[in-house]
Amino acid sequence: MTKPTFPMRPGQFASMYDLHLAAVVALRKAGLEDHARELRQRGMDAPSWHDMLALVGEYLDVAQEPCRWL
Numbered sequence: 001m002t003k004p005t006f007p008m009r010p011g012q013f014a015s016m017y018d019l020h021l022a023a024v025v026a027l028r029k030a031g032l033e034d035h036a037r038e039l040r041q042r043g044m045d046a047p048s049w050h051d052m053l054a055l056v057g058e059y060l061d062v063a064q065e066p067c068r069w070l
Contacts, residue, residue: 004030006060016052023056035059
């Protein structure tokens, strides 16, 4: 399976659960409902932001945009 791209900007998500929800939605939009359901279930047990990001990376190709300071 080719993983869908998931663009992410620094500070885009207020919490790791916002990231979790956005990743589940991205999988659904890509037509991967089974993967979305699995990520939704597994994400509920993620203990930290880092673990959540690693989990999301298992399902999506996380493309982090560089931080642009003013």
